[in-house]
Amino acid sequence: MRDEKYTGEAIDVTEIFGCNVFNDKTMKERLPKETFKALKKTVQLGLPLSIDVANVVANVMKDWAIEKGATHYTHWFQPLTGRTAEKHDSFISTTDDGGVIMEFSGKQLIQGEPDASSLPSGGLRSTFEARGYTAWDCTSPAFLKEDASGNVTLCIPTAFCSYTSEALDKKTPLLRSMEAVSHQAVRVLRALGNKSVTRVTSTLGAEQEYFLIDKKYYDQRLDLIVSGRTLFGAASPKGQELEDQYFGAIKDRISTFMRDLDIELWKMGISSKTKHNEVAPSQYEMAPIFSTTNIAADHNQLVMETMQKVALRHDLVCLLHEKPFDGLNGSGKHNNWSLSTNDGQNLLEPGKTPNENEQFLIFVSALIMAVDRHADKLRASCGNPGNDLRLGANEAPPTIISIFMGDELTEILESIAQGKKSKNHGQRVMDIGVDTLPAFPKDNTDRNRTSPFAFTGNKFEFRMVGSSASVSGPNIVINTIVAEALDEIATRLEKAKKSGTSKESAAIVRDTMRKHGRIIFNGNNYSKEWVTEAQKRGLPSIRSGVEALGYMANPVAEKLFGKYEVLSKKEIRSRYEIYLESYVKHVGIEARAMVQMVKRQYLPSVIQFTGRLAGAIHQLKAVSVSAKVQKELLEKVNDLLESANDKLEKLESAIARAHRVENLLKRAEAFRDRVTVTMNDLREDIDTLEGIVPSELWPVPSYADMLFKL
Numbered sequence: 001m002r003d004e005k006y007t008g009e010a011i012d013v014t015e016i017f018g019c020n021v022f023n024d025k026t027m028k029e030r031l032p033k034e035t036f037k038a039l040k041k042t043v044q045l046g047l048p049l050s051i052d053v054a055n056v057v058a059n060v061m062k063d064w065a066i067e068k069g070a071t072h073y074t075h076w077f078q079p080l081t082g083r084t085a086e087k088h089d090s091f092i093s094t095t096d097d098g099g100v101i102m103e104f105s106g107k108q109l110i111q112g113e114p115d116a117s118s119l120p121s122g123g124l125r126s127t128f129e130a131r132g133y134t135a136w137d138c139t140s141p142a143f144l145k146e147d148a149s150g151n152v153t154l155c156i157p158t159a160f161c162s163y164t165s166e167a168l169d170k171k172t173p174l175l176r177s178m179e180a181v182s183h184q185a186v187r188v189l190r191a192l193g194n195k196s197v198t199r200v201t202s203t204l205g206a207e208q209e210y211f212l213i214d215k216k217y218y219d220q221r222l223d224l225i226v227s228g229r230t231l232f233g234a235a236s237p238k239g240q241e242l243e244d245q246y247f248g249a250i251k252d253r254i255s256t257f258m259r260d261l262d263i264e265l266w267k268m269g270i271s272s273k274t275k276h277n278e279v280a281p282s283q284y285e286m287a288p289i290f291s292t293t294n295i296a297a298d299h300n301q302l303v304m305e306t307m308q309k310v311a312l313r314h315d316l317v318c319l320l321h322e323k324p325f326d327g328l329n330g331s332g333k334h335n336n337w338s339l340s341t342n343d344g345q346n347l348l349e350p351g352k353t354p355n356e357n358e359q360f361l362i363f364v365s366a367l368i369m370a371v372d373r374h375a376d377k378l379r380a381s382c383g384n385p386g387n388d389l390r391l392g393a394n395e396a397p398p399t400i401i402s403i404f405m406g407d408e409l410t411e412i413l414e415s416i417a418q419g420k421k422s423k424n425h426g427q428r429v430m431d432i433g434v435d436t437l438p439a440f441p442k443d444n445t446d447r448n449r450t451s452p453f454a455f456t457g458n459k460f461e462f463r464m465v466g467s468s469a470s471v472s473g474p475n476i477v478i479n480t481i482v483a484e485a486l487d488e489i490a491t492r493l494e495k496a497k498k499s500g501t502s503k504e505s506a507a508i509v510r511d512t513m514r515k516h517g518r519i520i521f522n523g524n525n526y527s528k529e530w531v532t533e534a535q536k537r538g539l540p541s542i543r544s545g546v547e548a549l550g551y552m553a554n555p556v557a558e559k560l561f562g563k564y565e566v567l568s569k570k571e572i573r574s575r576y577e578i579y580l581e582s583y584v585k586h587v588g589i590e591a592r593a594m595v596q597m598v599k600r601q602y603l604p605s606v607i608q609f610t611g612r613l614a615g616a617i618h619q620l621k622a623v624s625v626s627a628k629v630q631k632e633l634l635e636k637v638n639d640l641l642e643s644a645n646d647k648l649e650k651l652e653s654a655i656a657r658a659h660r661v662e663n664l665l666k667r668a669e670a671f672r673d674r675v676t677v678t679m680n681d682l683r684e685d686i687d688t689l690e691g692i693v694p695s696e697l698w699p700v701p702s703y704a705d706m707l708f709k710l
Contacts, residue, residue: 020144021269030060043139054106062104065154073154075112075134078170080120080578082470084301087114110136122574124166134158140298143268170472173566177479180564184486191493199342202479204296206471207287209331211319217701218317227590228321234690235327236703240280248277257314264306270299280328281707297472320468322386330390331467338459349458355412358505365512370481372516375401376551381474383545385586387466397452397463400534400541402521404451417513450525480566546668549579580668587671591655598648601699602686606641609693644685651678
């Protein structure tokens with residue numbers, strides 16, 4: 001990583017990409033042929049890995065890492081904090097003669113034993129039952145991480161489970177859900193006559209939105225430091241209303257950061273592809289190339305971590321909170337999901353004649369069925385305090401789940417549902433009307449940025465995921481609910497095949513549209529009319545994350561995730577408790593930060609200003625000059641000061657009362673319904689005062705400072 005400014009030297013991406021990844025290319029070059037074949041069979045077919053193979057792989061991996069400068073290794077895992085965790089061990093082992101050698105065994109590679117007591121378990125583990133295990137996920141390549149001081153660590157992606165075998169992480173249920181959807185998808189393909197496919201993998205491209213601000217401003221704001229968002233802040237004179245930020249020219253300082261970010265990501269084999277300005281000032285986006293869902297989930301965790309590290313090297317701070325600035329677009333994570341076969345087919349590719357593409361229509365029907373049945377669980381997978389501030393704010397999808405299919409595909413599906421022959425509109429060409437501009441093929445669907453679950457050509461884009469969240473949770477839900485739908489479809493196709501019934505596929509599409517077609521909406525999801533229409537259709541509108549979480553912990557969810565062995569009843573209940581408790585903790589931190597900022601920063605500054613005004617009034621009176629303006633201003637400021645002080649006391653009282661509520665759900669509801677409401681009331685007075693008090697007396701940087709001074 002370079003700290004100096006970009007000097008224009010060329011970058012050989014082919015040399016950089018994956019240079020710190022123990023990938024197929026590296027393994028093929030270094031491992032014995034039989035060992036490499038055995039490992040690939042484990043990855044591709046899910047076969048057990050023998051300790052003999054593991055020993056060879058571990059030794060070669062160790063030698064490769066040491067050559068690259070590594071002295072330590074870590075089992076890198078994803079606990080239920082939403083972040084990653086790692087415990088570093090060196091490769092050294094002592095010898096009988098008092099020396100040391102560098103060793104790394106197969107056992108050390110495939111299994112670790114971290115302390116599980118201090119990580120969230122939701123009751124699955126108690127403090128005195130500390131043991132947990134990490135298990136090597138050989139489907140995700142090991143990689144090297146280098147910090148700013150030059151330390152290099154071999155990171156081994158792992159699953160994390162308790163001594164009693166329950167999953168304590170996000171990766172284990174994700175891998176289980178991938179197995180479930182693969183099994184059911186292969187059944188469907190077999191019933192449709194495909195005999196060659198043996199595995200279907202869910203794929204993911206996770207676009208990441210984020211903000212960058214100057215570190216000197218960040219350091220002056222307690223709210224950003226402890227909560228990741230501004231709890232106070234009057235609107236800047238300019239926001240995003242000119243619509244000149246989106247896809248605008250990237251500033252040199254930001255471009256230099258983005259260049260270094262790309263290099264660091266490419267080193268770890270993360271295919272950072274697209275970068276651009278987003279809608280809000282100082283907001284940006286990065287998008288990678290698709291990969292398998294578990295690798296994409298690993299990569300997205302590394303993307304967030306690397307963004308924050310690289311930003312600091314440029315005296316910037318990367319904000320990943322869903323709503324760091326009030327009144328401006330928040331940040332999300334667009335979850336582009338699809339299914340691919342082991343022989344290279346994208347099962348959501350409509351082809352040139354989608355009306356005749358039986359396979360495509362069947363798999364689209366499964367998505368429609370799944371989303372309509374389990375919209376509440378999809379909403380729950382995106383429930384966190386930050387997303388409550390973002391969703392439905394004309395910048396992100398509303399809290400009503402619907403599917404956008406586009407007019408042409410909707411017409412095809414509705415024609416089949418009505419028993420009519422569907423039409424193929426063929427390949428249309430865009431003619432812009434300028435001779436020098438080339439004609440080009442037109443997509444069969446438009447883009448609908450207001451839709452939470454949109455078909456975008458050969459994938460579905462779930463736009464509801466929050467920018468700070470792990471993508472594992474939403475994809476666990478998508479994989480599992482689609483597995484259930486495919487299970488039902490496969491059973492129908494298999495029965496029809498045995499009985500010799502023809503046209504069962506058309507019947508499945510027809511029945512799906514009649515029962516679940518209500519979930520398709522191609523219009524403006526932000527409109528008031530859609531809210532009314534969605535109510536008529538019986539679609540749920542789940543406004544808060546606290547409410548949403550309950551839908552992942554009810555008997556329906558327990559039956560669904562239990563049937564496909566993705567999450568047990570205990571694991572579901574543990575996550576419900578963890579996420580509710582996390583909500584309480586996050587809002588509690590924000591509320592306490594508000595109290596501290598008002599007491600120690602805002603009130604003293606305002607009092608200083610009132611003192612200055614009072615002195616000015618006294619001086620003017622002494623020379624018999626009118627002080628009308630000063631008096632009126634003093635009265636206004638003093639009224640706001642008294643109001644803010646009253647609301648501060650109410651906030652402290654609301655925090656104390658909420659913490660005394662014993663039932664966890666009721667406590668979360670108290671923070672949502674009382675504490676956050678009181679916080680908003682207090683903010684209103686402080687933000688009004690910011691517009692009055694002189695800037696040299698105001699104790700924190702303004703929105704204009706943070707958003708435009710880069």
